[in-house]
Amino acid sequence: MAKNKVLLEVKGLRVAVAGNEILKGVDLTMRDGEVHAIMGPNGSGKSTLAQVLAGHPAYEVLAGSATYDGKDLLDLKPEERARAGVFLAFQYPVEIRGITNSYFLRSALNALRREWGEPELDPIDFLQFLEAKLKAIGWDDSMMNRPVNEGFSGGEKKRNEILQLAVLEPRLAILDETDSGLDIDALKTVAETVNKLRAPDRSFLIVTHYQRLLNYITPDVVHVLADGRIVKSGGPELAHELEAKGYDWLRDAAMVS
Amino acid sequence: MTGIEAHVQQPYKYGFVTDIESEVVPAGLNEDVIRLISAKKDEPAWMLDWRLKAYRNWLKMSEPHWPNVKYEPIDYQAISYYAAPKNLPKLDSLDQVDPKLVATFEKLGIPIEEQKRLTGVAVDAVFDSVSVATTFQAELSKYGVIFMPMSQAIREHPALVQKYLSTVVPMNDNFFAALNSAVFTDGSFVYVPKGVRCPLELSTYFRINASSTGQFERTLIIADEGSYVSYLEGCSAPMRDEHQLHAAVVELVALERATIKYSTIQNWYPGDDEGKGGIYNFVTKRGKCLGANSKISWTQVETGSAITWKYPGCILQGDNSIGEFYSVAVTSHKQQADTGTKMIHLGKNTRSTIVSKGISAGRGQNTYRGLVKIMKGAEGARNYSQCDSMLIGDQCGAHTFPYIDVRNSTAIMEHEASTSKIGEDQIFYLRQRGLSAEDAVSMIVNGFCKEVFKELPMEFAVEATRLLGISLEGSVG
Numbered sequence: 001m002a003k004n005k006v007l008l009e010v011k012g013l014r015v016a017v018a019g020n021e022i023l024k025g026v027d028l029t030m031r032d033g034e035v036h037a038i039m040g041p042n043g044s045g046k047s048t049l050a051q052v053l054a055g056h057p058a059y060e061v062l063a064g065s066a067t068y069d070g071k072d073l074l075d076l077k078p079e080e081r082a083r084a085g086v087f088l089a090f091q092y093p094v095e096i097r098g099i100t101n102s103y104f105l106r107s108a109l110n111a112l113r114r115e116w117g118e119p120e121l122d123p124i125d126f127l128q129f130l131e132a133k134l135k136a137i138g139w140d141d142s143m144m145n146r147p148v149n150e151g152f153s154g155g156e157k158k159r160n161e162i163l164q165l166a167v168l169e170p171r172l173a174i175l176d177e178t179d180s181g182l183d184i185d186a187l188k189t190v191a192e193t194v195n196k197l198r199a200p201d202r203s204f205l206i207v208t209h210y211q212r213l214l215n216y217i218t219p220d221v222v223h224v225l226a227d228g229r230i231v232k233s234g235g236p237e238l239a240h241e242l243e244a245k246g247y248d249w250l251r252d253a254a255m256v257s
Numbered sequence: 258m259t260g261i262e263a264h265v266q267q268p269y270k271y272g273f274v275t276d277i278e279s280e281v282v283p284a285g286l287n288e289d290v291i292r293l294i295s296a297k298k299d300e301p302a303w304m305l306d307w308r309l310k311a312y313r314n315w316l317k318m319s320e321p322h323w324p325n326v327k328y329e330p331i332d333y334q335a336i337s338y339y340a341a342p343k344n345l346p347k348l349d350s351l352d353q354v355d356p357k358l359v360a361t362f363e364k365l366g367i368p369i370e371e372q373k374r375l376t377g378v379a380v381d382a383v384f385d386s387v388s389v390a391t392t393f394q395a396e397l398s399k400y401g402v403i404f405m406p407m408s409q410a411i412r413e414h415p416a417l418v419q420k421y422l423s424t425v426v427p428m429n430d431n432f433f434a435a436l437n438s439a440v441f442t443d444g445s446f447v448y449v450p451k452g453v454r455c456p457l458e459l460s461t462y463f464r465i466n467a468s469s470t471g472q473f474e475r476t477l478i479i480a481d482e483g484s485y486v487s488y489l490e491g492c493s494a495p496m497r498d499e500h501q502l503h504a505a506v507v508e509l510v511a512l513e514r515a516t517i518k519y520s521t522i523q524n525w526y527p528g529d530d531e532g533k534g535g536i537y538n539f540v541t542k543r544g545k546c547l548g549a550n551s552k553i554s555w556t557q558v559e560t561g562s563a564i565t566w567k568y569p570g571c572i573l574q575g576d577n578s579i580g581e582f583y584s585v586a587v588t589s590h591k592q593q594a595d596t597g598t599k600m601i602h603l604g605k606n607t608r609s610t611i612v613s614k615g616i617s618a619g620r621g622q623n624t625y626r627g628l629v630k631i632m633k634g635a636e637g638a639r640n641y642s643q644c645d646s647m648l649i650g651d652q653c654g655a656h657t658f659p660y661i662d663v664r665n666s667t668a669i670m671e672h673e674a675s676t677s678k679i680g681e682d683q684i685f686y687l688r689q690r691g692l693s694a695e696d697a698v699s700m701i702v703n704g705f706c707k708e709v710f711k712e713l714p715m716e717f718a719v720e721a722t723r724l725l726g727i728s729l730e731g732s733v734g
Contacts, residue, residue, distance in 0.1 A: 054689050055685075057685065077688070079692060082689050093686065097707075098708070099703070104690075107700065111696070112691045168691070
C-alpha cells in the first residue's frame with residue numbers, strides 16, 4: 001500500500017526556553033491519518049515540542065525546521081497555524097471568565113471558517129452544528145453554557161479540550177498530556193472520543209508520560225524523547241516495553257550516543 | 258511579557274474638530290463672566306443670585322488633592338467658561354440647526370435629523386456650552402415627560418428646578434461642584450410624572466469642540482412616585498495638546514417606588530502616550546432615593562479622559578430603597594482614573610450593590626475608591642461590594658481603597674476583591690484556537706466586564722463593547 005502524504009516534517013529542531021536549550025535536535029515525520037505517540041521522562045522536552053509546534057511565543061527556535069502541509073510552520077503566527085488546522089489540546093487549559101464555552105467555540109470556529117472561505121455561523125446555526133458534533137461523540141451539552149474552563153474540575157477541563165477538538169476539526173491534533181489528572185472513566189471517555197475522531201485526513205500527536213492512554217488509543221508510531229532528542233522510535237509494542245522497563249535504559253542509551 | 262506594552266497606540270477616533278464659527282467668551286473667571294453666562298441663558302434673577310453665591314463659596318475653597326492622580330496645577334483664569342456656535346436657532350426647530358452641527362453629531366453616531374433618529378432613544382445634543390437639538394420632545398410631552406436642556410427648564414419650569422436643584426449635591430459640596438454651580442451651562446433636565454414609565458431611552462451627548470474652554474454641564478433628573486426612566490450620556494472631544502476641564506454635576510431624585518437607571522459611556526479624549534493633552538474629567542454625580550422602595554442604578558463605562566475623578570453615589574434615604582453601581586474603568590496610554598462610588602444608607606432595610614471592574618494597560622493608573630456608610634437609623638442595611646482589577650502589561654497600576662463606616666450593628670456587609678493579569682498563556686490559548694491577538698484580548702476583557710455590560714441598555718451595550726475593544730487595541734505586542 002502506498003504511503004500517505006507527509007503532513008508534518010520536523011528536522012533538527014532545537015528550541016530554548018528562557019535561555020535553556022530543551023530540544024536539542026528533533027526529527028519527526030508524520031503522515032496523513034497517522035497517530036504518533038511521544039513518550040519520555042519528565043523534563044525530556046515533550047511539552048516543549050507540543051508548544052513550539054503550536055507557536056507559543058515563549059519558546060525560541062534556535063535551529064531546524066518544521067514543514068506542515070508544505071508550509072514553513074515556524075514562520076506562521078499561532079492563529080495562522082490554528083487556521084491551517086493545527087490544534088493543541090493543552091496540558092493546563094486556561095480559564096476565561098465571563099465568556100461561555102458556546103460563545104468561545106463559535107468565535108473560534110468562525111475564525112477558521114473565514115479562513116476556509118465558508119460563511120460564519122450565527123448562534124442558531126452553531127447550536128445545530130454543535131448538536132450534531134456532540135451526538136457524533138456521544139456527549140451532552142452540559143458544558144456549553146458555562147464560562148470557559150471556569151470552575152471546571154481537572155477532568156472537565158481535559159474533556160473540554162477534546163470537545164473543542166471535535167468541533168474545530170483539525171488536520172493535526174496535538175494532545176499534550178491529556179491523560180494526566182484523569183480518572184480511569186474519564187480516560188476511557190477521552191480515548192473513545194479520540195478514536196471516533198480518527199480519520200484519514202487527521203493526524204494525532206499524543207504526548208504522554210504514561211502508557212495507559214495508549215491502552216485505549218493504538219498509535220501507529222511511538223517515539224521516545226529523552227534529553228531533548230528522539231532516542232528511539234517503534235511500533236505500539238514500544239510503549240509496553242517502556243511500561244515494563246521504565247525510561248532509564250533509554251536515557252543511558254541517549255547519553256552514550 | 259514580550260512586547261505587551263509595546264504599542265498602546267490607538268488613534269482616537271473622535272478627535273476631529275468641527276470648523277464652525279463660535280462665540281467664545283474671553284478666558285478668565287469673575288462675577289462679570291457669571292453675569293454674562295446667566296444673561297446668555299436669559300435666566301431669572303434667582304438663578305444668577307444662586308450662581309454668584311456658589312462663586313463666592315468657591316473662592317474660599319481649594320482644589321482637592323487626595324485623589325490618587327498627578328497633574329500640573331490648573332489655571333482657572335486661563336479657561337474660557339462659555340463657547341457656543343453662532344447663529345443658533347432660537348426655537349426648537351431642528352430644520353434650522355446648522356448643517357455642520359448636524360454633520361458633527363452624525364459623525365459621532367448621534368443622528369439628530371428627523372428621519373435618521375435612533376429608534377427608541379430621545380437625544381439632547383450638547384455642543385460646547387449649549388444644547389443644539391433635543392429630539393422627540395413633543396412625543397415625550399404626551400406622557401407628561403419633560404426632557405429639555407437645563408437652561409430651557411430654568412425658564413419654563415422654574416418651580417421644579419428650584420425645588421430640587423442642589424438638594425442632592427449642595428452648591429458647596431466640593432471644589433468642582435461649587436465651580437460648576439457658578440458657571441454651569443447646558444445639561445439635561447428630566448421630569449417623569451407619577452406612575453409614568455418613560456417610553457423612550459433618554460440620552461444626552463456632550464461634545465467639546467472649542468479650544469481652551471471648559472465644559473460645565475448640569476443635569477437634573479426627577480422621577481416622581483412610581484415612575485421609571487432610563488437615561489444615558491455619551492461624550493467625546495477633539496484631540497488637542499492642551500488639557501481641557503470638564504466639571505459636571507449630575508443630580509438624581511427618585512421619589513417613592515420610582516426607579517432611575519443612569520448609564521454613562523465616557524469617551525473623552527484621553528491624551529497621547531506621553532500624557533500630552535486629554536480631558537480632566539472632574540465630576541460630581543449623586544442620586545437620592547428620597548422615597549421608600551425607590552431605586553437608583555448607576556452604570557458607567559469609562560474609557561476616555563486623561564484624568565477621571567468621579568464617584569457616582571446614592572443617598573439611600575427612603576426605607577427599602579436600593580442603590581447600585583456598576584463600573585468599568587479603563588486606563589491605557591498615560592491615563593489616570595480615581596473612581597468609585599459612595600453608598601450612604603439612612604433608611605431601614607436599604608440595600609446597595611457595587612461591582613467595579615478596573616482595567617489598566619500601557620502606563621495607566623487605575624484606582625477604585627468607594628465608601629459604604631451605614632448610618633445609625635439604617636436597620637437591616639445590606640451592602641455587597643466586588644472590586645476586580647485587571648492588568649495588561651507591566652507598566653500599569655491598579656489600586657483599591659474601600660472605605661467602610663458602619664454605625665448600626667444589624668448591617669450585613671460583603672466585600673470581594675481580585676486582581677488578575679492578562680497572561681501570555683491566556684492570549685496564546687485563544688490564538689491557538691484561531692483568534693487574532695486583538696480578538697483574544699477583547700474576548701478576555703469583555704468576559705471580565707460582562708457583569709457590568711449586562712446592566713447597560715441594549716442599544717448601548719454593543720457600543721460599549723466596541724469602544725472597549727478600540728481603547729485597548731494595540732495593547733498587546
